[in-house]
Amino acid sequence: MNTTAQEITQETKQVISQDELLNHWQGHRNLTRRVIEAFPEKEFFEFSIGGMRTFAELTAELLAIGAPGIKGIVTQEVQPYQEDSTKATTKAEYLEKWDKATSVINDYWSQLRVEDFSKTFNLFGEYEFPVIQNILYFIDNEVHHRGQGYVYLRALGVEPPFFWER
Amino acid sequence: MNTTAQEITQETKQVISQDELLNHWQGHRNLTRRVIEAFPEKEFFEFSIGGMRTFAELTAELLAIGAPGIKGIVTQEVQPYQEDSTKATTKAEYLEKWDKATSVINDYWSQLRVEDFSKTFNLFGEYEFPVIQNILYFIDNEVHHRGQGYVYLRALGVEPPFFWER
Numbered sequence: 001m002n003t004t005a006q007e008i009t010q011e012t013k014q015v016i017s018q019d020e021l022l023n024h025w026q027g028h029r030n031l032t033r034r035v036i037e038a039f040p041e042k043e044f045f046e047f048s049i050g051g052m053r054t055f056a057e058l059t060a061e062l063l064a065i066g067a068p069g070i071k072g073i074v075t076q077e078v079q080p081y082q083e084d085s086t087k088a089t090t091k092a093e094y095l096e097k098w099d100k101a102t103s104v105i106n107d108y109w110s111q112l113r114v115e116d117f118s119k120t121f122n123l124f125g126e127y128e129f130p131v132i133q134n135i136l137y138f139i140d141n142e143v144h145h146r147g148q149g150y151v152y153l154r155a156l157g158v159e160p161p162f163f164w165e166r
Numbered sequence: 167m168n169t170t171a172q173e174i175t176q177e178t179k180q181v182i183s184q185d186e187l188l189n190h191w192q193g194h195r196n197l198t199r200r201v202i203e204a205f206p207e208k209e210f211f212e213f214s215i216g217g218m219r220t221f222a223e224l225t226a227e228l229l230a231i232g233a234p235g236i237k238g239i240v241t242q243e244v245q246p247y248q249e250d251s252t253k254a255t256t257k258a259e260y261l262e263k264w265d266k267a268t269s270v271i272n273d274y275w276s277q278l279r280v281e282d283f284s285k286t287f288n289l290f291g292e293y294e295f296p297v298i299q300n301i302l303y304f305i306d307n308e309v310h311h312r313g314q315g316y317v318y319l320r321a322l323g324v325e326p327p328f329f330w331e332r
Contacts, residue, residue: 015283016298018181024302049215050320117181132182136190137330140309144329147313154216163310164303 018117022109025139026102027166032062032142033098034161035149036091043156044091055152058145059094060086066138067101067108073121073131074108081124184283188275191305192268193332198228198308199264200327201315202257209322210257221318224311225260226252232304233267233274239287239297240274247290 016024036044036059045056053061063086072079088094117132127134153160182190202210202225211222219227229252238245254260283298293300319326 013179013280014181015184015187015280016181016302020298021181028306049317050323052317052320114179114181132186133190136182139306140194141329143306143309144313144316147310148317150310151215151218151314151317154218157216163307 018109018112018114021135022106025135026105028139028142028146029066029098029102029105031161031163031166032059032146032149033095034165035146035153036094036098038153038158038160039091039149040156040158041091043152044094045089047152047156049152049155052148055149056088056094058148059098060088062142062145063094063097063101065141067104069123069134069138070105070108072123073116073134074111076121078122078125081126184275184278184280187301188272191301192271194305194308194312195232195264195268195271197327197329197332198225198312198315199261200331201312201319202260202264204319204324204326205257205315206322206324207257209318210260211255213318213322215318215321218314221315222254222257222260224314225264226254228308228311229260229263229267231307233270235289235300235304236271236274238289239282239300240277242287244288244291247292 014020036055039047039055043055045054048054060083064081064083068079068081071077086097088097112131117135118130120128121131121134122128123134127137129137150160150163180186202221205213205221209221211220214220226249230247230249234245234247237243252263254263278297283301284296286294287297287300288294289300293303295303316326316329
């Protein structure tokens with residue numbers, strides 16, 4: 001098979017391309033950023049329903065998964081999951097960490113090749129799955145917890161951003 | 167390009183294969199089914215937080231999107247969005263509709279080809295996007311609303327199913 005044939009096939013036969021999947025993820029991350037912004041400062045750190053975590057705690061989890069996760073996948077270095085360095089005490093600090101994670105994700109993503117997505121990686125030394133499944137988990141877990149954040153905002157009488165705006 | 171080269175490339179170069187994406191979607195649908203089951207009958211139809219919809223109303227929405235959406239994409243028939251036929255009055259009826267939708271989705275999915283995912287379709291006559299974006303929207307919207315359902319369950323003192331169990 002020559003390179004031209006391979007390139008044409010790659011372009012025309014993807015269910016989703018690598019670029020589209022990154023845009024999809026970063027679009028979700030952009031929406032989550034606006035959900036963080038929508039929280040009143042105090043309630044971001046204190047409000048919860050039914051004994052669940054605060055949105056600050058959920059944000060710390062999302063920060064501990066996204067950038068460290070993609071870094072592990074690309075560098076093939078198995079590091080344990082840890083939230084200590086992703087915790088902060090103000091919304092502004094969380095937003096700063098969020099934006100840094102955005103670039104880290106873009107940088108590592110550009111080092112991934114299409115054939116890497118089907119390879120298995122032992123994420124955080126705990127989740128040994130194909131890379132595509134780990135990445136979809138990053139996205140789904142964020143959408144799941146952000147859905148929780150929407151209920152917190154509504155319960156606080158705050159209008160959340162539109163779900164379809166990325 | 168000969169067929170063999172094309173087949174090899176399709177197998178080795180997918181970010182996500184068509185089968186994997188269906189399994190991913192149906193895995194999420196299976197989890198949502200268990201969230202519906204976890205609700206007490208009365209609260210499924212009556213409980214909500216912050217003026218949001220009940221989980222029965224959200225389920226009617228998910229039923230109005232998934233199977234009708236994929237049917238539209240495959241048949242190329244533009245039908246308006248409608249929830250009337252997806253509404254029911256008992257959890258058992260919703261679960262029956264859910265299981266019917268599971269087969270409908272599998273049936274239409276098997277008629278999709280890899281090259282269809284990048285084609286544009288005017289879903290419900292309102293959302294003119296590439297098919298892959300519409301399908302990802304079906305999944306994300308379900309994860310989002312199900313996240314909302316998790317908060318309702320926790321507020322009701324009911325333990326929701328584990329998020330990672332599909």
